[in-house]
Amino acid sequence: MIPTIPTSRSFRLIYGGYVLLFFLYLALPLTVVAVFAFNDSQFPSLPWEGFTWNWFFGEDRPQVGVFHERGILRAVGTSAFVATCVAALSVSVGTTNAFLFNRYEFRLKGVLYVLMLLPLVIPGIVLGISILVFSSTLANGIWDAARIDIQALRPGLLLVILGQFSFITTIATLVISARLQKFDRTLEEAALNLGATRLVAVRTITIPFLMPAMVGALVVAFLMSFENFNTTLMLVGSDAPLTIAMFDRLKEGSTPLLNAVSLLLMLGSSLLALVVILFQRR
Amino acid sequence: MRAHARIGFVLLLTPLVLWLGLLIVIPHIDMAILSLRERISFGVYEPSLMQYEKALTEPLYLRTFWRTAVMSVLATGITLLIAFPVAYYIAKMAKGRLQQVLFLLCLIPFYVSELVRTFGWMILLRETGIVSNLLQWVGLADQPVEMLYNDAAMMVGLVYTSMLFMVVPLVTTLESLDDSVIEAGYDLGGNGLSVLREIIIPHAMPGIVSGCIVVFMLSLGNYLTPTMLGGKDSLWFTEMIYNQFIVRSNWELGAAFGFMLLVLSSVIVWGMLRLTGRTLQETMG
Numbered sequence: 325m326i327p328t329i330p331t332s333r334s335f336r337l338i339y340g341g342y343v344l345l346f347f348l349y350l351a352l353p354l355t356v357v358a359v360f361a362f363n364d365s366q367f368p369s370l371p372w373e374g375f376t377w378n379w380f381f382g383e384d385r386p387q388v389g390v391f392h393e394r395g396i397l398r399a400v401g402t403s404a405f406v407a408t409c410v411a412a413l414s415v416s417v418g419t420t421n422a423f424l425f426n427r428y429e430f431r432l433k434g435v436l437y438v439l440m441l442l443p444l445v446i447p448g449i450v451l452g453i454s455i456l457v458f459s460s461t462l463a464n465g466i467w468d469a470a471r472i473d474i475q476a477l478r479p480g481l482l483l484v485i486l487g488q489f490s491f492i493t494t495i496a497t498l499v500i501s502a503r504l505q506k507f508d509r510t511l512e513e514a515a516l517n518l519g520a521t522r523l524v525a526v527r528t529i530t531i532p533f534l535m536p537a538m539v540g541a542l543v544v545a546f547l548m549s550f551e552n553f554n555t556t557l558m559l560v561g562s563d564a565p566l567t568i569a570m571f572d573r574l575k576e577g578s579t580p581l582l583n584a585v586s587l588l589l590m591l592g593s594s595l596l597a598l599v600v601i602l603f604q605r606r
Numbered sequence: 607m608r609a610h611a612r613i614g615f616v617l618l619l620t621p622l623v624l625w626l627g628l629l630i631v632i633p634h635i636d637m638a639i640l641s642l643r644e645r646i647s648f649g650v651y652e653p654s655l656m657q658y659e660k661a662l663t664e665p666l667y668l669r670t671f672w673r674t675a676v677m678s679v680l681a682t683g684i685t686l687l688i689a690f691p692v693a694y695y696i697a698k699m700a701k702g703r704l705q706q707v708l709f710l711l712c713l714i715p716f717y718v719s720e721l722v723r724t725f726g727w728m729i730l731l732r733e734t735g736i737v738s739n740l741l742q743w744v745g746l747a748d749q750p751v752e753m754l755y756n757d758a759a760m761m762v763g764l765v766y767t768s769m770l771f772m773v774v775p776l777v778t779t780l781e782s783l784d785d786s787v788i789e790a791g792y793d794l795g796g797n798g799l800s801v802l803r804e805i806i807i808p809h810a811m812p813g814i815v816s817g818c819i820v821v822f823m824l825s826l827g828n829y830l831t832p833t834m835l836g837g838k839d840s841l842w843f844t845e846m847i848y849n850q851f852i853v854r855s856n857w858e859l860g861a862a863f864g865f866m867l868l869v870l871s872s873v874i875v876w877g878m879l880r881l882t883g884r885t886l887q888e889t890m891g
Contacts, residue, residue, distance in 0.1 A: 331798075339691070339695065339699070342691060342692075343691070343692055343695045343708075346688070346692045347708075347711060349766070350711070350712070350714075350715050350766075350769070351715075352726070352730065353715075353723055353725075353726025353727050353729075353730060353766070354714075354715055354718060354722070354723070354726055356726050356729045356730055356736060357722055357725055357726045357729065360729060367734070370734060370735070370736065370739045416621075417621045417622070417625055420617075420618045420621045420622070421618075421621070421622050423618050424615075424618040424619060424622060427618075428615050428618070430615070430619075436622065436626070437887065438886055438887065439626050439630070439631070440622070440626065441886055441887065442630060443630060444823075445819070445823055445871065445872070445875055445886075446630075446868065446871075447823065447826060447827025447844070447867055447868070447871060448827050449827055449829060449844045449847055449848070449864070449867075450827070450847075450864045450867055450868050451630075453637065453847065453851055453860060453861065453864050454633035454634045454636070454637040454864065455629060455633050456851070457633060457636050457637045457640050457857065457861060458632060458633035458636040458637070461636050461640075486629060487629075489625075489629070490625070490629040490630060493625055522610070522614075547717065550719070551718075551719040551720065551721075553719070553720060553721060553829070553830055554827060554828075554829050554830075554844070557829065557848070558848070558851065558852075567719055567721050570721055570725075571721060571830070574721070574725060574728075574834070578725070578728075582725060583725075586718070586719075586721075586722040586725060589718060589719060589722060590717075590718050590722065593717040593718060594714065594717060596717075597713075597714075597717050
């Protein structure tokens with residue numbers, strides 16, 4: 325079953341056909357979402373009523389386009405803010421974690437490493453509720469002790485950011501560690517021999533070497549945060565990020581507006597993915 | 607120098623400990639404590655096992671729990687069956703450019719939010735959807751067919767959503783299998799089936815295990831797909847957690863459900879690792 329082993333023609337045809345079908349299956353839902361963004365009708369379904377740009381640029385009811393729909397625009401802003409915070413935080417902590425596990429030997433290292441991996445195998449909803457429970461325990465405790473109500477500990481953006489950060493950091497750590505392991509430490513020692521301090525050596529030699537991984541982790545963290553649903557659902561307050569806002573609308577019934585948003589999301593994330601690939605290749 | 611290294615160590619250890627302590631360990635302990643108490647009256651609580659008793663005796667809760675577990679295992683199995691031939695094709699049959707392109711094509715759908723993917727399936731499967739119209743047009747149905755809101759639709763969505771996490775580890779392990787080993791298998795008189803059973807599958811085992819673990823976790827913890835594609839009878843355990851927390855405000859019971867989900871997933875992941883003699887570090891790291 326490799327090209328050098330002769331197989332019957334019909335087997336190759338069936339196999340090729342199966343792979344083709346698989347890719348059709350992958351493409352189908354996304355294609356449908358994209359196509360119906362241009363349907364001149366109130367529903368993203370057949371019959372096809374003709375082509376329109378209204379779901380992007382329309383200004384008047386009933387076809388208000390994405391770029392004139394306040395609620396959606398605000399949700400995009402919220403998501404972008406959350407994703408930026410999560411990406412910055414998780415890459416910072418991911419980098420320090422990578423150095424810690426790569427450079428130091430200490431007791432409980434193995435235990436801490438397994439603990440560090442755990443967020444990946446905890447269901448997102450459970451992560452969400454555990455943080456929700458703990459933050460309200462804190463908030464209630466502070467209220468009972470000092471009669472101060474700390475709004476930040478109630479469901480809202482801070483909790484959403486912390487919730488997403490709690491598992492995205494693991495991914496950032498793994499991505500950055502993988503690159504740090506390939507680093508040749510004699511380069512750093514050379515810098516030390518040439519009179520650099522440890523910090524200067526790390527900043528001028530090691531960090532530039534890690535840059536591709538850090539940028540990659542930054543983009544992955546941003547995308548994961550932008551798309552996250554489960555953890556966010558449990559921690560969200562009144563400012564809904566995009567996925568939650570879309571979910572609420574989808575429950576009420578959908579218009580091609582949601583298709584237009586989805587299409588823009590697809591374009592946005594493919595663009596980001598492309599940037600990463602180009603950056604990595606350079 | 608030693609003091610220096612000590613400071614560096616502490617500085618690097620602090621973020622890790624804060625992160626794991628404040629966001630992972632303590633919240634889960636707090637959730638465990640919450641699930642182990644009972645509300646007596648306003649603001650008065652007593653430690654008790656009542657939440658778990660309720661969760662384990664109420665037929666609806668118990669049924670949903672097992673259903674979620676069984677359906678997740680099923681989704682994992684189906685994903686593996688569909689993904690394996692494709693991964694093999696990408697890793698061993700396709701060469702050069704084609705190989706890269708196919709691999710990238712596998713990744714693309716997953717750069718898109720799960721919500722969008724689910725939405726796509728809703729457009730396809732609903733009563734006024736594409737598939738229904740297609741069936742009428744071909745003549746296989748004489749009226750609109752509702753294909754949404756049942757277990758099959760939910761399964762299609764679950765498998766679709768987690769496909770990537772099966773294909774990627776499979777391709778990676780299969781690529782590392784040397785062609786000459788497969789050739790040797792044939793030279794020694796093996797046929798397609800025995801080579802697959804004796805050489806390819808054992809070699810791909812690490813990929814199969816890590817793919818299965820991730821897909822199982824994702825299915826078990828999924829909320830969107832069962833909610834949007836599943837019907838009234840396809841209640842998912844995550845939906846019950848959400849209901850207790852957000853709709854009913856019964857946090858004690860919700861926390862108990864959360865813990866049950868956590869234990870279930872840990873037991874199954876641990877079991878899979880034990881069965882194949884691998885560690886979490888090897889599989890995830």
